[in-house]
Amino acid sequence: MQSNVPTGTTAPLSERFTLVLLAHDQSTALRRALRYYRDSSFAVLVVDSSSRIDGSISMAFPGVQCLHAPEARGFGEKVRQALERVATPYLAIADAESFLLPQALEQSLSFLEAHAEYGVCQGYSLAFEAHADRVDYYLLDRKGCEDYSGASAEARLTVFAEDCPSLVNAVTRTETLRRSYASLPADFDSRLQEAGHSLGLVTDARVRLLDIPHGVNERSRVAKPCNPVGTAPGTEDLRAVAEQERMATMLTSASGMDDSALEHARAILKKLVERSAPQAGKLFESTWDSRRGEPIRRFEPTQYVELPFYNQAFFDVLAALEFLIHAAPSGQVQLRELEAVMLRQKELSRPQRNTSAEPLDEQLARAFLSYAFNQDLVKQLLGLMQAKGDTRYVQMLQAWDQRLKASAFENTARLFDATRSGQLLRWLEAREPSASEAQKVSQYLAARNGGPTFGILILDLEADIFKMQATFDSIINGYCRAFKIVVFTTGDLPAETTPQNVLHFVKVNESNYVEKINQVVNQIDCDWVVMAEAGDEVTPGGLFRAGLELLDAGQCQAVAMDEFQRQPDGTLADVFRPGFNLDLLQSNPALMARHWLIRRETFLKLGGYSREFKNAMEFDLLLRLIEQDGLEGLAHLDEPLLVCQAPPAENNADERKTLLRHLAVRGYQADVSSVVPGTHKIDYRFAVRPMVSIIVHGIGDLTALQRCLLSVLQRTRYQRYEVLVPTPTANHSVLRTWLDGQGHQAGRVRLLDIDAGVATGTLINAVSQEAKGDYLVTLAADSEVVNVNWIESLLNQVLRPEVGVVGAKLVERDGSIAQAGLILGLNDTVGSAFVGEPKTVRGYMNRLVVEQNCSAVSFACLMIAKQLFEAADGIDTALFDDALGDVDLCLRVGQAGYLTVWTPHVQVIQPGVLASTPQALAALREKWSGAFAQDRFYNGNLALQGAGFTLGPVRNVPWTDLLN
Incomplete structure (x- = not known):
């Protein structure tokens, strides 16, 4: 869009200058920015x-003016969209999280209007990082050359290569920016686009830096990215270097510049990309004083007083900004x-029943x-x-309340409602x-001798009276x-107290507290005991419900x-445990073995706690x-009992x-190691090496089958196994020819003749009769084993x-989770949690990285003793021949008293789609x-819709x- 306003006129500011705000999923920041600029008279x-x-x-x-451009994700794409709509002869660009000073924008604009030979003008900026109670400010721009007025690019x-100030937020002639973007490549990473934006401007126009504060940029928005143009300290990303080289070449070639200019362009792009607030020094912090309603500043030892920030007028501007932030x-x-x-604050705002x-x-x-x-509040x-x-x-509060209401922002208390802690x-x-x-x-329990009584044992090794008070308050505030x-x-x-008192104090030290x-x-008179620590808080209804359930x-x-x-x-996370899960208890005791209610008789029968493992x-x-x-x-019992401190993730x-x-x-002469801190991996060290029969099923595409067989033959360290491949006779010659070329290991593969279209259940039952192994493994034909x-x-x-x-653990080829054990009822069927998550994540309660019991696993990769398979009469082909036979088999084995174990230490590439039919x-x-x-291995408080474990x-x- 062309401007009809001549440069240097006295036309209204809104006809001369436009501030372009770029946003992406930043509704609050955008609203805040518009509130900040609303008293300015320029166009936005x-x-x-x-x-x-x-x-x-x-x-x-x-x-x-608001432009919705969901397709314009990168910086350069948004600027191009803006350039098509800006009607003023001057503009500046800012991210919605950052703040440019209106006075600085007008001063820069005035300079350009008075100096037609310049195309770009700005002052100096800081970076900021907001915290709950303060705002930290960091060095962003350094003092250097302020006039880039050479006649040639x-x-x-x-000169520009010496300091490389970013010009992203500069006041610019609109036509200058349009010319620059006509030659600026569009297919680069967004951060490199920002660097190219500055390089393109200094290539196309003269630049002036004024000795004035220009703005404060949100720190993460100027931080160096990890990819593709950012690298770890001391290293260089070859792809990033190549991209920088390509952009420098394209920009200098378009302007007809020589090789020396290309060298400078390379250096400028590199410096601009690495221009990173986290690498810069912290200058000062402003902590908000709630009583005074203003910030109190603390300066770091190193300052840069040559920069134009050290004056009361600028700090007054920051105070107003910090209120908005x-x-x-x-x-x-x-x-x-x-x-x-x-x-x-939410916890402190609760009325206390405890009179003390x-x-x-x-x-x-x-x-x-x-x-x-x-x-x-x-x-x-x-x-x-x-x-x-x-x-x-x-x-004081009334004045502050009026100031908050006048800010026209949503009550920040609503923010807490959307957080995990608020939801919990x-x-x-x-x-x-x-x-x-x-x-x-209470009446029901009173009629039954008051119900079971609980001995709450509180360990206070730090002698912290404030933590103890929090625990006492929570108990008194409860219903039990x-x-x-x-x-x-x-x-x-x-x-001085005795075990007969409701509250009893016992003096201990580090060496004798277990005894x-x-x-x-x-000595105490109670039915159940539970161990807690000072500072743990008992939930209002936890013991109350336990009293009913344990009657x-x-x-x-x-x-x-x-x-x-x-x-x-300081935030909250939920620990919704499954029903008793032996393997998860052994693998993850830090999350599974704490705060159990133990029957007092059982406690005494076992001899209490052991000092050896305190x-x-x-x-x-x-x-x-x-x-x-x-x-x-x-x-x-699916009910929270405590709010407590999370255990450290350490061995x-x-x-x-x-x-x-x-x-x-x-x-067992076992060995215990730790793959993830705070968890255990058990090697039971069995000496026996039984024969294993691998039954390949679901054969369709022979190419996929060959990949599957090749993965087994090449990635299996264990030597006592055979592979049974049931397939129609028509496929045998092709497969035998292929197997002949795979070396001596291919002799382990037996081709079994079976009619086409046989259902999975019937096929596995039939092939199991041919198996020579003591243990059967079902393996989907479209899978590939990963670990040897x-x-x-x-x-x-x-x-x-x-x-x-x-x-x-089933994973997709891209490394995402495809199946991690099966949950009954998930999404109204039988499903797996964590689908789509990267295979490297730990999952809820570390459940993607530790062995555990579950209700079922699938035939995609399942091992069972042949004797047990036969004792269970194999797969129920009457009901589950085509689908869900694996789930039914696991449930029947579980009903017979055996556990189903899911292990993350076996990874198989397979889509993980569970065969199912409505019938x-x-x-x-x-x-x-x-x-x-x-599902007893899930938790009734967790959602059965979506990805699971929410x-x-x-x-x-x-x-x-x-009450029954």
């Missing part, structure tokens, strides 16, 4: 490449930190100091202070009983009253419950219980020692007497209705239904 054009546009922005800012490039948080670092801060707790107004005042932009605190009659505080709190609150439900449950609390503390005892715990459990559970000896864990950054005493106790009584009496020597001890008791020890890894599990079936699915649902109603819908506990 938004180019938004989000897949969905926020229509409310256009309504809130009717004078702004070569001359300008020679905190009132409308947008950056990833800021939002992540705010989740933890607002979680703490900190008063609510003091709690809220502390919350306000941590982040004053939570309007819900301000309103609650204001109401309390008005009731208290604190006039001075009320006046809301989910937990929905499970609390109503007043009438709580009364009915059938408890006794015993605190084992290294601090001074606040009172003291055992002594007290022997008639005389067979239970130990019960696991769920929990929420505070992560190192850093894994709960895990050791469970292993000893399994050694003594097997897997009976171990249960799980625990005591866990490994007691696991080795336990395995030795069970007769795949058979050993399968045997490592299936040779255990308690294991019936073992399955593998087979209906038959499976009818036959295994209980398993479909609740938070399920918010729903109430059916409290009155539990």
